[in-house]
Amino acid sequence: LLSVCAFAGIAQAGVIDDAVKRGTLRVGMDPTYMPFEMTNKRGEIIGFEVDLLKAMTKAMGVKLELVSTSYDGIIPALLTDKFDMIGSGMTLTQERNLRINFSEPFIVVGQTLLIRKELADKVKSYKDLNSADYRITSKIGTTGEMVAKKLIAQAKYSGFDNEQEAVMDVVNGKADAFIYDAPYNVVAVNKAGAGKLVFLDQPFTFEPLAFGLKKGDYDSINWINNWLHQIREDGTYDRIHAKWFKS
Ligand code: ARG
Structure with missing residues (x-):
């Protein structure tokens, strides 16, 4: 019984906990999606979601490491531990949600x-x-x-x-x-x-965009969702949004 509990304890720690121990959060993204993640003339990856991730890792007290990944292979890359989390303008679809977990949405598009x-x-x-x-x-x-x-x-x-x-x-x-x-x-x-x-320009689908994590990592989902609530209320989200979107 003891060893079962110990195992469960480790399993529940999750990628955010690992990132804090390691000092780095690794986020997989395909930086071609304006204005969320894109490469500027100096070769830096910038954008709305990049700024959100910078605020997230700042709150975590860790460094942000962006792992460029082709969009087509991004879920397999998450599942094989190429990075901790998908932050790539990913629509939370029911089909994808059968393979991975999602945070709450950080924006809705169509x-x-x-x-x-x-x-x-x-x-x-x-x-x-x-x-x-x-x-x-x-x-x-x-x-x-x-x-x-x-x-x-x-x-x-x-x-x-x-x-x-x-x-x-x-x-x-x-x-x-x-x-x-x-x-x-x-x-x-x-x-x-x-x-x-x-x-x-009239969107004809409903598409919440969210962060994607491996299945079962509810500790990390909990941290991210609570952080999302915090930044929505304390002005951080609005400030970052206003920087990248007009009106
Ligand atoms: N929201 C769309 C989807 O989930 C497109 C996202 C594309 N993201 C990117 N980083 N190129 O399929």
């Missing part, structure tokens, strides 16, 4: 569309794209891809490893529409050059 300017009169919603005449694109392994295959199933779909390449396909007329999370498209439509793309 899918939107960037379409070829020439289609502006014909295409007013994702429903208008649901025909074999249209080619749509998104990023491999994301909810954009899942939603494209589910809600716009008649269209021809091709995915990219990188959001930017997928957007360029629409800019160059090789694809008709890019389906992706609203905050990314807000930034992308301005970057890709005004007049080339039309932004259908």
